[in-house]
Amino acid sequence: MFSKLMKRKQGDPINELSFEEYLSTHTNIHDHLPRSTISVKQKCNEIFSESFDFSERDFHLLTGRSVYICYFSALISQPQLEESVIKPLLQHVDYINNTEHLGSILTVTKYEFVTDWKMAVESILDGNILLHVDQLDPIIVYLAEKQDRTPGDPTTEYQVYGAKFGFIEDSRKNVGIMRQFIKDPRLKSKGYEIGVVSKTQVAAVYLDQYCQPEVLDHLDQLLNSYHKEHLLSIGQLTKYISKHPNSIFPQATMSERPDLVALSLIQGKVALFIDNSTFCVVTPVTLMDLIETSEDHFFLVKWNLLFIRLLRLASLFIGTILPALYVALVAFQPELIPTTLTISVAQSRVQIPLPATAEAFLMMFALDVLIEASIRLPSFVGQTIGIVGGLVIGTAAVEAGIVSHTMVIVIAFTAIALFTMPSWEFVSSWRIIRYLLVGVSTLLGLYGLTLAVGFLLIHLCKLDSMNKPYMYPFAPFDGKRFKTFFLPKR
Structure with missing residues (x-):
């Protein structure tokens, strides 16, 4: 039965058309619009079929000439449509001779003649109105109304100092x-x-x-x-x-x-x-820009700024290297660890069935899962899940003998260190590198870790942003810029 289902002929894939190709299936996009309101209405209904928010208005002027208006109801200003377009047309008693005369009747600030169907459709999709008086050329009336809001607090970049509002969608x-x-x-x-x-x-x-x-x-x-x-x-x-x-x-x-x-x-x-x-x-x-924030310049004491930026650089190094360094020392070069610390690490790993590499990958994966879960969950439960989940998983894993106390400390400190970086996407990049470094350390130990860090530095020195070196002012080295980054001038 299963084989029959697998052999059943699948439906033809959907043929994706471009905007102009799709519009060409209904009309010639470069044709002028007809002067008959009935023809324009039929074509608009065909193009915008199955769109419940597509609205139309039909009425007659005092002279008996028919008028057709179409638009998307959620994209325009309805009161302005009534006051600036429909009301002046209904109150006009003279015969409208041409399109220029029609434009002078409306009390809107901007309108434009329609050249072809492509322009008409694009204008309607932009939130404007197609106005057509029978036997005259249609025009586009610009009454688009954008949905915006007042500036609010930034939701992803928290700060102690600085402005308390962020950008909007306009x-x-x-x-x-x-x-x-x-x-x-x-x-x-x-x-x-x-x-x-x-x-x-x-x-x-x-x-x-x-x-x-x-x-x-x-x-x-x-x-x-x-x-x-x-x-x-x-x-x-x-x-x-x-x-x-x-x-x-x-x-x-x-x-x-x-x-x-x-x-x-x-x-x-x-x-x-x-x-x-x-x-x-x-x-x-540059790399330095990604560890800098605007509130750094609010520090009154320059030594505070120096300390914060050195702390971020040290945290970046520790948060990336520490798990791989632990795996390399424990699995390959334990003789490089001080004797007292070696005894402590060995005692914590006596009952652990997993090798150090498996421990590291397991805990890093669990940590990243908790981070993503706490981000996606609603704010009122996200932090709780992150804290409780970390405590429960860490404590349960140690008591069950799956991971050692030392590994839990290493991974927890690694996570905290990387979160000192202001840029979330920058942090995500180093999270991936952390996995790669642990993998290399598993194969070649400290030698592999040193080699991987060297290749990483080469890649960073080769990288550029808009033709500007990514590692500036380290490479190429600029002593003046390097000094002002840590100790800015007054």
């Missing part, structure tokens, strides 16, 4: 937020419509005379060469502008905090805002 208003932080005529913004169909609004913001011209030229070339139909998320844009998309390290960073973006702009970077996203992309970035 790129134009986000640019306005940046102008509140940087009141400088050198703050420039360039607008793009990206996506053949979606025409997503993207704004590039930078400070003139701060940002390098070659960065702007390279970014402008990339954004103008985007030829896919849709751009829906900030992640798509970030991956597209990254020169090394297969690298494990992010070559741009995302932020929803205006103060952090303002600091980045002053440092000569470019911020990219996209509609329908509360995050913006900041590029180019």
Whole structure:
């Protein structure tokens, strides 16, 4: 029976059509719209069939001429439609001779003549209105109403100091937020419509005379060469502008905090805002930029800033190397461990059936599962699950004799150390590297760990973001920039 089901002929796969190909199945996209309202209505109903939010209005003027209006109800301003379009038309008693005369009757700020069906369909999808008076050329009335909100607290980037509000889903208003932080005529913004169909609004913001011209030229070339139909998320844009998309390290960073973006702009970077996203992309970035936050500059004592940044670098090193170092020493070079510590580690592993490598992989996997679960769960139970799950799993694993006390301490400290990094995606990259280092240490011990770290440094030195070295100011070394990163000038 099972073999019969497996041999059953499968249905033909869905033939995916592009926007223009799909529209061409209903009409010639380059044809002018007919002057008959009945013909236009029939074609619009065919194109937007099975769309319950597609709305139509039919009525007659006092002169007896029919009028047809169509739009998507959730995308327009209904009161403005009534006051600026329908009411003036119903009150007009004279005979409308041409389309220019029709435009003068409406009390809207902007309208446009329709050239072909492609323009008509795209305009309706943008939230505008197709207005057609019988025997006249149709026009597009711009009454689109975006759904936005007031700025709220950042939800992913917490801070002690700094601004207490974040960006919203409107790129134009986000640019306005940046102008509140940087009141400088050198703050420039360039607008793009990206996506053949979606025409997503993207704004590039930078400070003139701060940002390098070659960065702007390279970014402008990339954004103008985007030829896919849709751009829906900030992640798509970030991956597209990254020169090394297969690298494990992010070559741009995302932020929803205006103060952090303002600091980045002053440092000569470019911020990219996209509609329908509360995050913006900041590029180019370096390794040092990914461990820096805007609130670092709120420290009144410069030694506090020095301590915090050294602590983050040390935590990055420990959180990445420690599990692999433990496996290499316990499994290959136990003679390098001090005698007292060797005895303590050996006693904790007497009843453990698993090798050190299996212990490390098991605990790291359990830790990452708990982290992902606590993120996806609602906020009022996420933290509880993370804390309780970690305690229960760690305690139960030790009491059951599956892992040692030492391994639980190593993994717990590893997790805490990496969470000192401000960028979550940067942390995720090092979590993956942690697995790779443990695997290499399992095969070759300390020699393999040293070799892997060397290859990792070579990759980091080779990487760049918008043609800017990723390891700057370490490689190439810039002593002045290196010093000001840890001890900034007054």
